[in-house]
Amino acid sequence: SQVLAGKNIVVMGVANDRSIAWAIAQSLAAQGARLAFTYESERVEARVRKLAETIEGSVILPCNVTVDEDIDQLAVQLKEHFGTLHGIVHSIAFAKTEELTGMYVDTSRAGFALAHDISAYSLVAVTQRLHPLMTEGGSVMTMTYLGAERAMKNYNVMGVAKAALEASVRYLANDLGQHNIRVNAISAGPIRTLAAKGIGDFNSILRQVEEKAPLRRTTDAAEVGDTAMFLMSPWSRGITGEVIYVDGGYNIVS
Numbered sequence: 001s002q003v004l005a006g007k008n009i010v011v012m013g014v015a016n017d018r019s020i021a022w023a024i025a026q027s028l029a030a031q032g033a034r035l036a037f038t039y040e041s042e043r044v045e046a047r048v049r050k051l052a053e054t055i056e057g058s059v060i061l062p063c064n065v066t067v068d069e070d071i072d073q074l075a076v077q078l079k080e081h082f083g084t085l086h087g088i089v090h091s092i093a094f095a096k097t098e099e100l101t102g103m104y105v106d107t108s109r110a111g112f113a114l115a116h117d118i119s120a121y122s123l124v125a126v127t128q129r130l131h132p133l134m135t136e137g138g139s140v141m142t143m144t145y146l147g148a149e150r151a152m153k154n155y156n157v158m159g160v161a162k163a164a165l166e167a168s169v170r171y172l173a174n175d176l177g178q179h180n181i182r183v184n185a186i187s188a189g190p191i192r193t194l195a196a197k198g199i200g201d202f203n204s205i206l207r208q209v210e211e212k213a214p215l216r217r218t219t220d221a222a223e224v225g226d227t228a229m230f231l232m233s234p235w236s237r238g239i240t241g242e243v244i245y246v247d248g249g250y251n252i253v254s
């Protein structure tokens, strides 16, 4: 039997087939979840639609997380399609390329605000509007990185935004626990995706992980997918407000 049969989950942040959100969707679908995918703009719509078509019964909805009306509409649409919502997968981040290289001290006001809006506040904005649909309890998860805790080369403003995101996970978990809604983050090791392309010297980051991580290899998106599946499932029912590392153990030695 499938552990997520009868569960309705919205997956936000598929850009292409390398997206971590896509690997998560595979793991959730394999366990019988009914999925809704959101896409940021027409720029990615066709790609997301093609991918979603390979998962039976899934729906696709627009949502740019910087636009409150988009998230309002998402709530309306999800209520129409699903009635009850059981899970939210938030796998979204953005910073200007020029802020992801060089020194953090050079971060602009606008660059700081944009990175925090899309990468941290969006989790709050989405959870705020969707948690009322989680009438049977639920699970919310987001994606973070070790750069939230360590000053890592080139990660810069995104590390500061991830620190805000991780703190948000704790505050949201504390707010929503009374409704049996859990909120957690996965801290993944570096994975080659579209978002990773923006980070300076990504190859040397991957090489370091291969050398130093206890598992002596880089993280596979499918490993993140399976942990996300666990977080969406009742197997993790006692876990909330937590950051779970899926990084081959890199954080314990670095």
Ligand code: 0WD
Binding pocket: 013, 014, 015, 016, 018, 019, 020, 021, 039, 040, 044, 063, 064, 065, 066, 091, 092, 093, 094, 118, 143, 144, 145, 187, 188, 189, 190, 191, 192, 193, 194, 195, 196
């Ligand atoms: O090494 C990595 N790839 C890691 C990624 C290690 C640890 C964590 N993460 C995090 C990222 O910071 C992000 O939060 O995982 C999450 C997913 O990232 P990804 O799968 O690596 O990257 P990608 O496939 O690019 O998905 C992120 C997507 C955007 O893609 P693009 O590249 O088109 O910006 O986030 C979405 C968009 O689809 N996104 C938005 N969605 C709605 N509204 C918005 C927006 N305004 N902006 C970006």
